[in-house]
Amino acid sequence: xxxxxxxxxxxxxxxxxxxxxxxxxxxxxxxxxxxxxxxxxxxxxxxxxxxxxxxxxxxxxxxxxxxxxxxxxxxxxxxxxxxxxxxxxxxxxxxxxxxxxxxxxxxxxxxxx
Amino acid sequence: xxxxxxxxxxxxxxxxxxxxxxxxxxxxxxxxxxxxxxxxxxxxxxxxxxxxxxxxxxxxxxxxxxxxxxxxxxxxxxxxxxxxxxxxxxxxxxxxxxxxxxxxxxxxxxxxxxxxxxxxxxxxxxxxxxxxxxxxxxxxxxxxxxxxxxxxxxxxxxxxxxxxxxxxxxxxxxxxxxxxxxxxxxxxxxxxxxxxxxxxxxxxxxxxxxxxxxxxxxxxxxxxxx
Numbered sequence: 001x002x003x004x005x006x007x008x009x010x011x012x013x014x015x016x017x018x019x020x021x022x023x024x025x026x027x028x029x030x031x032x033x034x035x036x037x038x039x040x041x042x043x044x045x046x047x048x049x050x051x052x053x054x055x056x057x058x059x060x061x062x063x064x065x066x067x068x069x070x071x072x073x074x075x076x077x078x079x080x081x082x083x084x085x086x087x088x089x090x091x092x093x094x095x096x097x098x099x100x101x102x103x104x105x106x107x108x109x110x111x112x113x
Numbered sequence: 114x115x116x117x118x119x120x121x122x123x124x125x126x127x128x129x130x131x132x133x134x135x136x137x138x139x140x141x142x143x144x145x146x147x148x149x150x151x152x153x154x155x156x157x158x159x160x161x162x163x164x165x166x167x168x169x170x171x172x173x174x175x176x177x178x179x180x181x182x183x184x185x186x187x188x189x190x191x192x193x194x195x196x197x198x199x200x201x202x203x204x205x206x207x208x209x210x211x212x213x214x215x216x217x218x219x220x221x222x223x224x225x226x227x228x229x230x231x232x233x234x235x236x237x238x239x240x241x242x243x244x245x246x247x248x249x250x251x252x253x254x255x256x257x258x259x260x261x262x263x264x265x266x267x268x269x270x271x272x273x274x275x276x277x278x279x280x281x282x283x284x285x286x287x288x289x290x291x292x293x294x295x296x297x298x299x300x301x302x303x304x305x306x307x308x309x310x311x312x313x314x315x316x317x318x319x320x321x322x323x324x325x326x327x328x329x330x331x332x333x334x335x336x337x338x339x
Contacts, residue, residue, distance in 0.1 A: 002217055002248040009134045017128050027125060031134075038251045038277040071312070083273075085308045092312035095280070101134045101251070108126045 003043040007051045010103060015056040017106050026060040028107040034067040034098040041066060060106075069098030138252055141220035145227075145255025152233045154185075155338050156240060158254050160278065161262030162271075163244030166288035168196045169321030170262060170330075171239055172203040177327050178237075179204060185235035187226045189218040189243040196241060206235060217248035220255060237334060246275040258283040258337060265289050265298050272306035279310040284317065284333060291320040 014026050033039050041064055048062050071080040072095075073088035079096070080086065086093040133139060149156045161167050168188070175184050184205040188196040194209030201207045208230045210222050223240055232238055240256060242249040250259075261282040263271055266289060272279045279285065285307060287300070300318070307314040317333060319326035 002215075002251065005215075005219070006134050009137060012137070013130065013132065013134070017130070021126075021128075024126075036277050036280060038247050083309055085305075086310070086312045087308070094312065099280075103130045103132055103134055105130055106128045108128055110124060110126050112124065 003039060003047040004051070006039060006044065006101065007047040010048070011051060011055045011057050013103055014060065014106055017108065018056045021108055021110055023111045024108040026056055026106055027109050028061045028063060029057065030063050030065070030104040030106075032065045032067050032100045032102045032104050034100040035069045036095070036098040037101045039101055065104075067097050067100050070096040072096040135251065135253075138220050141224060142253035142255040145220055145224055146257075148227070149238065149255060149257070150339065153339050154232065154235055154238045155334065156238045156254075156256045157334070158240045158242060158249075158256035158259045159262065160242045160246075160249045160259065160282075161244065161286075161288075162246050162264070162267060165244065165262040165264045165267065166321050167241050167244070167262045168199050170286060170288060170319060170327075171200055171205060171241065173319075173321045173324055173327050174331065174334075175200070175203040175205050177324065177331060182236035183234060184237050184239070185230065185232045186239040186241055187218075187223060187230065188241040189222070191215075191243065200241075205239075206230060206232070212243055216243060216245050217252050218242050218254060219252045223254050236338065246271070246278045250278040250281045257339075260284045260286060262286045262288050263303070265292055265296060269299055269302040270306060272303065272310050276310040279307060280312075282311055283313075284315050285311075286330065287316055287318040288321060290318045290325060291322045 018024055052058055071086055071093040073093055075089035080093055159167050186200050186205050186207040187210050188207060189210045189212055190196055191212055197207040197209035208226050210226050240254050259281050263285055317326055317329050319330055
């Protein structure tokens with residue numbers, strides 16, 4: 001259940017944005033989670049709903065984008081089919097997408113001055 | 114937007130962060146990695162299921178290396194310090210990290226434990242993670258390499274069922290091979306599974322009971338010493 005510690009990091013990071021924008025309220029968070037990141041999206045949502053109360057995220061909706069796994073051959077540029085042996089052109093494939101645990105952006109409601 | 118209370122208008126401003134959510138852990142892990150490098154210590158993050166034989170492999174490693182290298186370890190456990198006591202009894206300078214309910218070690222826990230352990234003059238330092246095939250994989254601990262212990266009784270399909278963990282492995286130690294005569298395990302199926310989740314699959318078969326394969330494992334460690 002490391003999803004709780006990820007939410008703790010998320011709330012801290014949003015708090016830093018609030019601190020940098022006095023009077024702002026976080027309304028929406030965009031998070032990208034890869035299939036190979038080891039993060040369960042349902043658990044992440046549950047953890048978020050548990051932790052957000054009275055935090056910088058209390059009024060922020062959590063939008064999660066699931067990123068599919070892509071293994072790619074650096075030599076020929078081909079994406080390997082799912083479940084394939086991770087070799088192509090005589091060398092190891094590299095993970096192009098799928099390990100993201102990223103806070104992409106925060107939408108802040110900022111009072112007009 | 115607010116049109117009715119006279120507080121003034123407001124607008125939504127997108128702030129692009131694009132930051133790894135475990136950036137704080139990564140920074141602490143980078144700090145640990147510098148410590149290990151400065152002291153010339155090879156740090157290994159040893160992961161695997163509960164009961165995979167992580168502690169037994171380290172005991173056997175210590176016996177095989179007695180007098181050649183000094184070994185240190187921290188050992189993560191939910192509730193006890195039993196593993197750390199076993200490691201100490203086997204000649205490894207060890208400290209338990211009792212995590213309570215946490216399913217993994219993070220860089221802060223390892224850093225705190227190092228403050229209570231005389232680790233700078235060891236040659237090899239093992240971070241024996243909490244038994245778990247998922248969560249420990251996502252936390253960098255400042256290690257030079259990840260090693261995953263997989264016992265022959267766990268099933269041939271473990272690698273493809275737990276790609277998050279095996280993807281991060283630099284080496285898989287196939288443990289408890291002394292049990293092979295009693296089991297129907299197809300080692301080729303395990304190797305095939307690893308090749309589908311590890312870009313550079315490497316597996317060494319060992320037994321903590323008989324010491325088989327420990328020499329090859331030690332050679333792998335020696336090749337990585339700073």
